[in-house]
Every structure is written in structure tokens, then in C-alpha cells.
Amino acid sequence: MLVGITGLNSSGKDTAAEYLENKGFVKKSLSDEIRRELFTRGIPLDDRQTLIDTGNELRHKFGGGILAKRLLASVDQSRNYSFISIRNPEEVEELRKNKNFFLIFIEAGPEKRFERQQKRERMGVKGWGATPKTFGEFAEEEKKELKNEDSKAQQLLKMREMADFVVENNGSTDELYQKIDELLDKMNFVYRRPSWDDYFVELSRTVGKRSTCDRGRFGCVIVKDKRVLATGYVGSPPGQKHCDEAGHMIKKILYDNGEVHQHCVRTIHAEQNALMQAAKLGIPVDGATVYVKMTPCMTCAMLLLSAGIRRVVCEKRYHGGAESERMFNDAGVDYAVLEDKIEKYSDQ
Numbered sequence: 001m002l003v004g005i006t007g008l009n010s011s012g013k014d015t016a017a018e019y020l021e022n023k024g025f026v027k028k029s030l031s032d033e034i035r036r037e038l039f040t041r042g043i044p045l046d047d048r049q050t051l052i053d054t055g056n057e058l059r060h061k062f063g064g065g066i067l068a069k070r071l072l073a074s075v076d077q078s079r080n081y082s083f084i085s086i087r088n089p090e091e092v093e094e095l096r097k098n099k100n101f102f103l104i105f106i107e108a109g110p111e112k113r114f115e116r117q118q119k120r121e122r123m124g125v126k127g128w129g130a131t132p133k134t135f136g137e138f139a140e141e142e143k144k145e146l147k148n149e150d151s152k153a154q155q156l157l158k159m160r161e162m163a164d165f166v167v168e169n170n171g172s173t174d175e176l177y178q179k180i181d182e183l184l185d186k187m188n189f190v191y192r193r194p195s196w197d198d199y200f201v202e203l204s205r206t207v208g209k210r211s212t213c214d215r216g217r218f219g220c221v222i223v224k225d226k227r228v229l230a231t232g233y234v235g236s237p238p239g240q241k242h243c244d245e246a247g248h249m250i251k252k253i254l255y256d257n258g259e260v261h262q263h264c265v266r267t268i269h270a271e272q273n274a275l276m277q278a279a280k281l282g283i284p285v286d287g288a289t290v291y292v293k294m295t296p297c298m299t300c301a302m303l304l305l306s307a308g309i310r311r312v313v314c315e316k317r318y319h320g321g322a323e324s325e326r327m328f329n330d331a332g333v334d335y336a337v338l339e340d341k342i343e344k345y346s347d348q
Contacts, residue, residue: 001025001187002075002098004083006159007106008142010113010120012169012176013084016106019177020082023184028074030067031085034058055087064090072098088155092162097339099198102187105163112170114138196226197313197338200291204270207231208293212242213267216293220270222278222309224288230281232274234267243267261320271300275307289313294343295321305331312336316343 003020005013021027034055035045043050058066068083068091075081075098086092086103095101108116114135146157160166165183169176194202200221207219211234222229236242243249249266268276271292278285286308290296294316296304301324304312311334318324319342328335 001080002083002095002101003081003187004086004092004095004101004103005106006084006086006103006156006163007108008113008156010116011106011108012116013106015173015176016104016167016169016180017082017084019180020080025080025082027082027084028071029085030071030083030087030091031055033067033070059088059090064088065094067091068094086159089158089162092159102164102183103159103162104183105160105166106169106176107160107166108169110139110142111135197291197336200228200289201313201315201338203228203231204291204293207233208270209233211235211267211270212244213248213264214243215248215264218270218293220274221291222274222285222288223291224285229283229285229288230274230278232270232272232277234270235273236267240266269297269300271296272303275303278307285309294318295324295337297321298323298327300324301327305333310334313338315339316341318343 003025005016005020007013017025017027031051034051037058038045038050038054043054045051055067063069068086071083072095083095086095092103095103117138165186167176167179167183169179200223204219204221207221208217209219211217211219213234216234218234220232222231243264243266246266248264250262251265253261253263271290274290275285277283287310288308289311290304290309291313293314295314295318296312297318297320305327312328313336315337316339317337325335
């Protein structure tokens, strides 16, 4: 389970994260990804403005969700995590790519949050920047923040609308702990309906289980208007022996860069079989979407373009798929990769 915790200053985010940490959740901060970047550059980590500028630089260069994306790459799927320092909606969208992610927004009244700030000040706990001396200063500063559409406070309020759960934290610490426990119980029973892309990708996985070549048990589903038109999986033509029966038929192919790859040519690719099924049954696929395990090879890409496919959705990328991606782009085909990683598949 991955739990994101966000909210306005002094709402109780750190207290909630510490409680989850005591319950076995590994606490991760998106700002740690900025510190890791600074460390690799040999830049001191203790300057607030440097942290802010570097975070903005990374978001501008790699997209608003880059810190969340990097954080997710280090997650051990067998453990529970809590994420703090979530700053903007794009980070939430990136975290939501993990189906077990839940966002909690913790809120408290301005008087209570000012009281907590003052208490931390008396205890010698310093935050970034100067702490307002009076509630009037605190309220005025927050009012200015909320009027600025690009401010951190405004971004946080947008995330409140995206939250799975909103927790009011105007009471005691024990009351907050109890609310967190109640949410953990709910999270275990929350059912998340899959998106259409997730739904059809899962169907392609099931279709792929019929494949007869263990080098790639992949499936393909052709869809239009949310209806399945045809399916296909990796397998030999009718009347021919399958790899699972006769072994692989390996051919060496020399590439332009001098690399020699080995391919099994006994079977027909899943995309090709799906297109052949549609043609055999007289089903038009012009304007349809194709769901596959990884980027189609160049031959499959050409066939998909010729058949009028307008969208290709892959679980992951294929290490030899650059030419296919270029063709899709040139033809105006909507090409989407759900997980921006290279599929572990060897043809060498």
C-alpha cells in the first residue's frame, strides 16, 4: 500500500506520517529526490532556495511528476510506504499509476495550525522561513498565498479535490491516530474500478496465455468504441508445429549498426494474428485501438498502419521499437506506453 499525505502548513502531515512509520510504513519524501540530485552535483543540501530552484528545474525539464516518478522507481512492491512533500497535482497523477496508491489530505482550522506553529517555535523546532509572530500575520500571509494562483497553497487546495480521503485534524494527536487507523481499514476494502486502458490491457494478458512460444507469450486485443473486435496471440500458422512442440526456429539477423540478433521465426506475432482474424471474419478495424504487451516490431507497425489503426497502447517499450515509434508519430497514430520501461525480452 502506498499512502500520500498532504495538506496546508501545520495541519498534521508529519504527525500522520510518523504514526504510519510506527505501523511499518517506510516514509519517503519527494524532496529527498531533489537532495539526491544536489548530492550528485556536489551542491550543499541545506539551502532552501537551492532546493526550490532545483525542484523547479527538474519539473520544467522532465515534467511536473518527475520527483514522484523517480520515487516510485525505488519502491519495493512487497512493502508499505507513506509519501510526504507532495507539491502539485501532476505528482499525484504520477503516483496514481500505482493502483494501490491512496491520497490523504489533512486539514485543520487556521487558529489550530497557528497554535501548532507557535508550539514548535517554543520547542526550538525550526521550519523554512520566519514564523509569524501573531495570528493576524499568519492569516494575512495565508490569504496572500491563496490569492496567488501559482502558489504552493493553491496547488495544495487542488490536491484536496483529488484526495481519496480528507481528514479533519482539529483535535488531539490520539484522535488523529484513530482516524488514520479507520482509513487504513477502509483502504483494504476500497475497490478501484479499472480504467478502459487497464481493462483491455488485462484482456491482452489473458489472450497471451494461449501463446505457443515461450520466448514471448504475448497477446493483442483490437478495440473500437470500447468493444473488442478481434484478438490474437503468438502462435504458428494452422497446420504447422508450435515452438512448444518442435522447439524454436532461430534465424540470425544483421542490423545496420552491426549488431546481430537472433529471432524465432516459427510463429506469427500477436498483432498479425489479430489483424488476420479480423480480416478472415470481415471485421473492419479502421480507426480502432490496439492493446499489446510492448512496442510492436517494425513489420507489425507497418501492418497496423495499413489497417487504419489510430491508437496503439503498450504496457512497456521494446528495446528495438524506435523505428516503430517514429512511424507511429509520422502517421499521427496516438502511441501510449502505460509503464515507461523496457520489457525484459531477449532476441540476442
